[in-house]
Amino acid sequence: MAHRNMTARDMSLEESEVLAFPAHRGNDRTVCVFCGSSPGAKPVYAETARQFGRFLGENGYRLVFGGGGVGLMGEVARAARAAGAPVIGILPAFLRAIEPPLKSAEELIITPDLQQRKARMLALADAFVILPGGLGTLDEYFEVITTTQLRVHAKPIIVVNVEGYFDPLRALLDRVVEQGFARMEIGSYHEFVATPAEAIDRLTHLLHARAL
Ligand code: AMP
DSSP states (O other): OOOBTOOHHHHTOTTSEEOBOOOOOSSSOEEEEEOOSSOOSSHHHHHHHHHHHHHHHHTTOEEEEOOBOSHHHHHHHHHHHHTTOOEEEEEEGGGTTTSOBOTTOSEEEEESSHHHHHHHHHHHOSEEEEOSOOHHHHHHHHHHHHHHHTTSOOOOEEEEOGGGTTHHHHHHHHHHHHTTSSOGGGGGGOEEESSHHHHHHHHHHHHHHHHO
């Protein structure tokens, strides 16, 4: 196990095993992407994931993701890396065999469990982007939006609604509000966009606005 260039931040996280840590470059903004560990039923999902990963790199962002080289997760991370983005994977130890880590990630953080994986992702990210995915992706989406609702953070959340994949989620959220289980303001906690280009535009706008 390599402990190259480890920072104080990582050494204080006693339970996490940090395998490598790169010097950072770029615009110093970190985007956490949640998406499927499967490729999905249509090629457009992987195309979107690759395009978004490339845009992250081209725009100087650092990527945090689930660490696995599989499915859309692997597509985003490889494309981001190829376009020059520093890539940090965060993987729970028990998933190493099921979701083999992406070899080209610059930094791989191994956490003891899923809860600590999510906590690390939340802490490291300046913004969250959700691409199509399965139950794990939905779990992560609900984690970031419910913690916004509880005022734990106010980081931008952007959902890339590829070919209407997330339309049923939007309908469910409308129903939740309509039936009095959440306030109308939950609509302001996240933004739905249709394409990776729009996602990057909104990210840049929202993160720039915060930096002012
Ligand atoms: P999926 O969308 O189901 O393909 O999962 C996407 C990613 O979410 C995978 O890396 C899963 O391991 C991860 N995942 C699944 N359930 C959880 C959870 N409860 N907390 C954090 N990550 C999860």
